[in-house]
Amino acid sequence: MSDASINASTVTAKSHADEAGFGDYFALLKPRVMSLVVFTALVGLLAAPVPVHPFVGFCAILFIAIGGGASGALNMWWDADIDKVMKRTKGRPIPSGKVEEGEALALGLALSGLSVIMLGLATNWFAGAFLAFTIFFYVVVYTMWLKRSTPQNIVIGGAAGAFPPVIGWVAATGSMSIEPWLMFALTFMWTPPHFWALALFMRSDYDDAGVPMLTVTHGRRATRWHILVYTVLLALLAVGTAFSGIGGPVYLVVAVVLNALFLWGAWQISRRTEDDAEADNFKVERSFFKLSLLYLFLHFGAILAEALLKPFGLGGWS
Amino acid sequence: MSLRKSHELHQRRFSRNLGVGLTLAAFIVIIFGLTIVKVSGTDFSLATQEVQN
Numbered sequence: 001m002s003d004a005s006i007n008a009s010t011v012t013a014k015s016h017a018d019e020a021g022f023g024d025y026f027a028l029l030k031p032r033v034m035s036l037v038v039f040t041a042l043v044g045l046l047a048a049p050v051p052v053h054p055f056v057g058f059c060a061i062l063f064i065a066i067g068g069g070a071s072g073a074l075n076m077w078w079d080a081d082i083d084k085v086m087k088r089t090k091g092r093p094i095p096s097g098k099v100e101e102g103e104a105l106a107l108g109l110a111l112s113g114l115s116v117i118m119l120g121l122a123t124n125w126f127a128g129a130f131l132a133f134t135i136f137f138y139v140v141v142y143t144m145w146l147k148r149s150t151p152q153n154i155v156i157g158g159a160a161g162a163f164p165p166v167i168g169w170v171a172a173t174g175s176m177s178i179e180p181w182l183m184f185a186l187t188f189m190w191t192p193p194h195f196w197a198l199a200l201f202m203r204s205d206y207d208d209a210g211v212p213m214l215t216v217t218h219g220r221r222a223t224r225w226h227i228l229v230y231t232v233l234l235a236l237l238a239v240g241t242a243f244s245g246i247g248g249p250v251y252l253v254v255a256v257v258l259n260a261l262f263l264w265g266a267w268q269i270s271r272r273t274e275d276d277a278e279a280d281n282f283k284v285e286r287s288f289f290k291l292s293l294l295y296l297f298l299h300f301g302a303i304l305a306e307a308l309l310k311p312f313g314l315g316g317w318s
Numbered sequence: 319m320s321l322r323k324s325h326e327l328h329q330r331r332f333s334r335n336l337g338v339g340l341t342l343a344a345f346i347v348i349i350f351g352l353t354i355v356k357v358s359g360t361d362f363s364l365a366t367q368e369v370q371n
Contacts, residue, residue, distance in 0.1 A: 019331075020334070021333045021337075022336070025334075026337075056352070056355055059352055062348070118348075122352055
């Protein structure tokens with residue numbers, strides 16, 4: 001059988017419209033999540049007290065992003081069955097039939113290996129090892145193990161998304177200190193209220209997929225209280241970070257304003273009944289979710305601003 | 319008229335092939351750039367400190 005005949009049979013088996021383009025393979029890397037990874041890792045790298053060669057810094061961020069993308073592809077490979085069920089995810093490359101599960105697995109594994117090795121070579125092996133651990137944590141600990149077995153999946157899984165600023169810091173310094181862990185804690189504590197607010201107004205999705213989201217296992221009232229408790233703890237941490245080595249007056253102002261708004265939103269969510277929420281089509285929950293996106297972006301933006309002001313003698317408290 | 323007529327498959331997969339080609343080219347540029355930075359032996363942190371001093 002010639003190559004031409006193999007290709008011909010493959011082509012007829014699969015409709016041309018369903019054939020994957022380059023963009024479909026790129027979509028496996030979860031570009032929107034990757035943008036968060038890029039931004040927080042960049043802040044971690046630039047907030048570090050050690051200057052990095054711009055090209056090395058660029059490569060470090062690129063390989064951290066590719067590592068994050070690789071874990072996204074492996075997540076889509078494992079979760080293909082539930083992605084088919086959920087409205088939010090059924091358009092992804094695997095459930096839509098454009099990319100085979102095996103292709104996503106191969107791409108995820110290849111990019112994982114490549115990103116870890118290249119980050120290790122470009123910066124240091126501590127950073128490379130940290131990236132490898134992050135991929136392992138997201139794919140094995142979160143996706144394969146916890147996501148379908150505990151309602152605390154979001155809490156523990158949030159750690160995977162919180163590692164990039166730590167990797168960025170380690171890539172610059174080759175060592176560890178308290179500041180990157182404050183950035184880690186900020187993202188880690190932010191994740192549960194962010195996702196639970198989403199789960200409140202996208203409820204049928206997680207129910208249909210059988211994912212033990214807190215809204216399903218403990219009820220929506222408990223979820224509303226959880227959002228408030230996590231937001232209070234997050235606010236204490238976020239404002240407290242202002243007095244660390246990565247904080248300063250700019251960060252303090254941003255943190256106070258944003259946390260006041262976030263606490264007000266969480267308080268309103270905790271007070272609302274399901275009837276209230278149904279009546280206005282989850283208006284408060286939706287605006288809290290939108291605010292949460294801005295919340296994280298502006299906190300890291302303020303940390304970045306403090307770092308960029310330091311060379312001019314302005315950043316921080318000194 | 320060219321001797322080898324391009325198969326319809328090549329046209330359909332043009333974006334995919336172009337994307338892979340550009341990705342590989344970018345990878346080569348990155349490896350080359352990193353090599354230059356690493357072998358040039360300039361310690362960026364020392365250089366920055368010297369400028370500041």
